[in-house]
Amino acid sequence: MATRDRIIEAAEVLFAVNGYDGTSLRDITEQAGVNVAAVNYHFGSKENLLADLLDRIITPINEERLELLAARADDDIDSVLRAFLLPDLHALEKLAGRNPDLPRFVSRMYSENSPLMHRVIGAQFAEVGQRFGTAFAASLPGHDETEISFRLSCVVAIVVYLFAGVQAPGMAQLTTGSTEQDLARLLSVTRSIMTAAIEEVATV
């Protein structure tokens, strides 16, 4: 069974650096020190290898999300946001430690439109989406559902961008290296997103 793990770990490194399409099964099996046929034997296909690889990364993030949401003491917005954001910061640190390009790879997979990613995301975020949806709604009385959904999407956008690690010219890094400081900065911004005054739509 060591072969299976060797393949997944080699694939993680190479997918992160060269992308899914840019990595051949021969690259992976060469780095893993196994035979090419082992991929299709253990995973069935290159696509299934990717799905298993992503599940292995995303599952613990959302497990921690649900734990923090269930274990929080208060019911205010900050505690819900904290339960949502902190697992991402933990994962960002852990994944980047494993491979500096890995968070970006996960981020880019998230915005892919393939049936494979629809399946992976649908399975991984079904429960999280539902539980946090009701938690946010409970913490924000007076905001209608689509408004909360819109603002939550903005929060997700920031997290996805955080993982993407885009280094725009002339811009400071999004992360500071300190998880507490990053959480504080993210909380400051995302709290103001969720609680912003409802805009009067200008009727031109």
Added chain:
Amino acid sequence: MATRDRIIEAAEVLFAVNGYDGTSLRDITEQAGVNVAAVNYHFGSKENLLADLLDRIITPINEERLELLAARADDDIDSVLRAFLLPDLHALEKLAGRNPDLPRFVSRMYSENSPLMHRVIGAQFAEVGQRFGTAFAASLPGHDETEISFRLSCVVAIVVYLFAGVQAPGMAQLTTGSTEQDLARLLSVTRSIMTAAIEEVATV
């Protein structure tokens, strides 16, 4: 010279739907009704075709950005944000009309790490980054530079996510179909991001 345009337009459609790696030059030239060799004749390589294609998309967006920034009447945060966001909404509408998958393609290119994209982005956003950096700093006295940069990155994140058009399960769409309404919602959120109270970093 019609051949060159036919190639770029066919490539735009196919890159958007199947991605850069997922599109072969033969797919492109078949759809364009030209010979395979025409790509390397007119563009030099598949990579240069991509660079030209992206330049053709991004250049008018940033030109409109600089025009709006120079033409604004007020100096407050809303007018700067408007100059930053409105060209994106215009482009989003125009590109999606040309091809529903095109905005996502542009978005995903933005978070790529290849030398090609570093070159394209560096050239396209150099002036915009500088001009808007000073404009934001002037509109937000009292905020230090790295804090403004962090928050501006959050705004960029939302725009990138907007272009990505991610349809997360159970979430409403980010866009409403009305540019004015989208701008109002984006302004509401991004204004609150830029003007959020500065967080006291908890010293645990």
Added chain:
DNA sequence: ATATGCTTGAAACGATCGTTTGACTGGGAG
């Protein structure tokens, strides 16, 4: 010891890739 079933190995499968070659075309310049 013999048989069984999971795992690995080398090799080949058919297909597709980006790029290049060299001949052929047309129309404008001398």
Added chain:
DNA sequence: CTCCCAGTCAAACGATCGTTTCAAGCATAT
């Protein structure tokens, strides 16, 4: 009319791709 050159074309280049085949290896159960 002749020359010339940008443009187009069919065809082939060498390389690489995901996947499959089938024999060989191995440990375990009988």
